[in-house]
Amino acid sequence: MRVELRKAANIADVSDDAERLMERVRARDAVAFEQLYDEHHRIVWSIAMRVLGEREAAEDVTQAVFMKLWNAPERFVGGNFPGWLARVARNRALDALRSRSLRSTEELPASLPEDERLEELAFARLDAGHIRRALATLPPEQRNAIELGFFGGLTHEAIAARTGDPLGTVKTRIRSGLRKLRTALDGKIER
Amino acid sequence: MSEHDAYLDDAAALAIGALSPAEAERVRSHLATCEECRAEYTALAPLVGAISAPEADLAPPSPLLRERIMAQVAPGAKVRSLPRNTRAPAWPLYLVAAASFVAALVSTFNLATTRESMNQMKTRVVALQRRVDSLTHSLQNAQMAAIDLTSADATRMPVHHGEIVMRHGRMYLAMHDMPMPPRGHVYQAWVMPRGGKKIEPSATFMPDRDGVAVVPIAEHNAGSMTEVAVSVEPVGGSKQPTTKPMFVASLE
Numbered sequence: 001m002r003v004e005l006r007k008a009a010n011i012a013d014v015s016d017d018a019e020r021l022m023e024r025v026r027a028r029d030a031v032a033f034e035q036l037y038d039e040h041h042r043i044v045w046s047i048a049m050r051v052l053g054e055r056e057a058a059e060d061v062t063q064a065v066f067m068k069l070w071n072a073p074e075r076f077v078g079g080n081f082p083g084w085l086a087r088v089a090r091n092r093a094l095d096a097l098r099s100r101s102l103r104s105t106e107e108l109p110a111s112l113p114e115d116e117r118l119e120e121l122a123f124a125r126l127d128a129g130h131i132r133r134a135l136a137t138l139p140p141e142q143r144n145a146i147e148l149g150f151f152g153g154l155t156h157e158a159i160a161a162r163t164g165d166p167l168g169t170v171k172t173r174i175r176s177g178l179r180k181l182r183t184a185l186d187g188k189i190e191r
Numbered sequence: 192m193s194e195h196d197a198y199l200d201d202a203a204a205l206a207i208g209a210l211s212p213a214e215a216e217r218v219r220s221h222l223a224t225c226e227e228c229r230a231e232y233t234a235l236a237p238l239v240g241a242i243s244a245p246e247a248d249l250a251p252p253s254p255l256l257r258e259r260i261m262a263q264v265a266p267g268a269k270v271r272s273l274p275r276n277t278r279a280p281a282w283p284l285y286l287v288a289a290a291s292f293v294a295a296l297v298s299t300f301n302l303a304t305t306r307e308s309m310n311q312m313k314t315r316v317v318a319l320q321r322r323v324d325s326l327t328h329s330l331q332n333a334q335m336a337a338i339d340l341t342s343a344d345a346t347r348m349p350v351h352h353g354e355i356v357m358r359h360g361r362m363y364l365a366m367h368d369m370p371m372p373p374r375g376h377v378y379q380a381w382v383m384p385r386g387g388k389k390i391e392p393s394a395t396f397m398p399d400r401d402g403v404a405v406v407p408i409a410e411h412n413a414g415s416m417t418e419v420a421v422s423v424e425p426v427g428g429s430k431q432p433t434t435k436p437m438f439v440a441s442l443e
Contacts, residue, residue, distance in 0.1 A: 030264050031377065031395070031426050037257065045252050046245035059256045066260050082240030090208060090239070110215035112208045118237040131244035149209030150242055156204045157211075168200075175203035178235045185241060 018081035026073045033070055041066065042128075043082055044089040050151040051093035057100075061092045068092075080118035087112040094153050109155045134184040142177030145170050198225065202232040207239060254400075336407065340365055351438040355408075355419055362413035364406040364421065369398040372423045379428050380408055381436070383418035390420065395428040417442055 018040070024032035044065045048058035065088055068075070076084055091111045098108060135143060148159045156174065160167040201218045204210050210218060222229045339345055345358040353366035364380060372378055380393035398404040409416065420436040 029427070030261070033264055034261060034397075035426070037260065041257075042245045042249070042251070043240070043243050046249055047243050049249065055252070059252055062252060062256060063260055067263060070264050080237040080240060082243070083237040084240075086239040086243040087208075089243070109208050110210055110212040112239070116236075118240075119233055120237075128244040129247070131241045132247065134241070135244065146207060146242060149204065150207045150239060154209065155211045155214070156209045159209065168197075171197070171200035171204060174207065174209060175200045175231075175235070178203050178206065178238050181238055181241060182234065 019078060022073055022076050022081070025070065033066075036069070037066055040082065040085055043085055047086060047089040047151065048093050048096075050147075051090065051153060052096055057096055058093075061089065061096055064092050065089050075114055077115060077117050080120050083118040084114070088114055090150065097153060107158070108153055109149075131185065134181060137184050138177050138180055141165075142173045142180065145173040146177045146181075149174060195225075195228075198228050199231050202228045203235050206232055206235040207242070335361070336363060336405065339363065340405065348440055348442070350419075350421075350440050352402075353404075355440055355442070357413045357442075360409065360411040360413050361407070362409040362416070362419075364396075364404070364408060364419070366398060366404040366406070366421075367402055369402045369404060371398065375426055376423050377426050377428070378404070378421055379424040379432075380406060381420040381422065381432060382408065382416045385415050385417050387417075390418070390432070392428055392430060395424065395426075413442075 018036065021032045021036045025036065041062060044062045045058060048061035048065075049055070052058050052061065065085070068088065069085075075088075091114065094108055094111065138146075144163070145156075145159055148154050148162065149156065152159075154162065156170050157167060159165075160170045163170065165173075198218065198221050201210065201214070202222065205215055205218045205222075218228075222232055339358040339361055340356055340363060342358055345356050348355040348357075350364075352369050353364060356363045356365050369378070377395045377397055379395045381390045382393050383390050393408055394406050396404050396406045408419065418439060418441050420432070420439040422432040422434045422436040424433055
């Protein structure tokens with residue numbers, strides 16, 4: 001077989017970052033969707049497991065999140081894709097808690113907005129290992145407050161009630177921890 | 192702490208979803224009028240992606256989850272237009288995965304010489320049977336592929352990283368130990384029609400995490416093709432090969 005090879009320069013520039021992939025998902029490109037799943041399902045799976053604590057329920061949530069991504073890709077309005085995906089996953093996981101009557105609506109915090117563009121930060125491209133090491137630099141009480149709020153689905157008042165700390169202390173820990181995390185992650189980005 | 196400082200803390204709690212609906216509404220109203228608090232929220236909100244970084248020891252979800260999701264997506268997926276005589280059967284991806292599983296099973300069988308590996312095989316056969324039982328009538332296509340791939344009367348042609356399997360006019364690529372293509376790329380099969388002067392594009396595919404891929408190339412007209420090739424192409428496939436094929440196999 002004689003194969004006429006085109007020069008690489010003629011190949012369309014295929015960008016595989018999440019935003020480009022989402023554009024292709026909007027055009028019903030299943031290959032792009034598959035690539036998004038392979039690259040990002042672990043963040044959804046991680047949140048679902050940490051919120052719900054059992055594999056079957058976490059798989060249901062992961063499936064629901066990715067089917068939403070496929071069926072309503074316009075909900076992603078651009079920006080920080082992992083952050084947006086984390087919001088969607090956390091919302092679906094809390095929905096699962098509600099539907100299973102494990103927690104009442106009154107007990108649960110507000111859903112995170114899914115139609116808000118999140119700032120595209122350089123650290124979004126760091127690998128999970130870098131991010132875990134940055135998280136590990138947080139004082140335990142700050143990290144605990146953040147995790148109880150995000151994964152535990154607790155309001156700051158509920159966190160205060162659970163830990164026995166004053167509400168103001170809990171609020172300050174969440175903010176200080178997040179600021180410290182951002183500083184730690186920004187420091188890992190080559191400028 | 193001033194009321195404004197309290198709002199700065201509340202902006203952080205809002206960023207991770209740790210406010211009640213009423214509190215969230217109150218803080219959002221404040222953000223609409225306070226640039227400093229809004230900037231704090233904007234700076235901290237994307238961190239939910241970092242907080243959610245998977246633990247290193249987190250066990251992955253079942254591979255069947257991926258199959259379930261792709262089975263729902265594939266029927267509505269964009270199908271690249273191929274010449275009629277080279278169009279690959281539009282099977283749901285889970286059926287292709289099932290066929291891949293059978294191919295891997297056959298490969299394993301050839302190597303299984305110990306009782307332990309036989310027991311492992313039995314376990315896998317049982318697992319496969321459960322999956323087969325749950326499939327609908329379209330499974331007939333996958334079963335046909337499984338029969339073709341394992342049949343003693345199939346014609347097999349070794350190629351780099353696998354073999355071409357032909358039986359009763361049907362043709363498959365049964366690949367193993369394939370490395371993942373570079374990011375943004377897939378593998379693409381090519382066929383030369385008998386009497387043709389130019390190769391034609393066939394299916395694009397990706398190996399699974401074990402490096403296995405079973406790709407239907409022809410439903411009934413394998414005899415009308417004279418050569419098969421596989422190359423690495425950008426996602427979405429190409430009209431003509433843009434890289435040197437990993438193999439070019441003559442079928443004659």
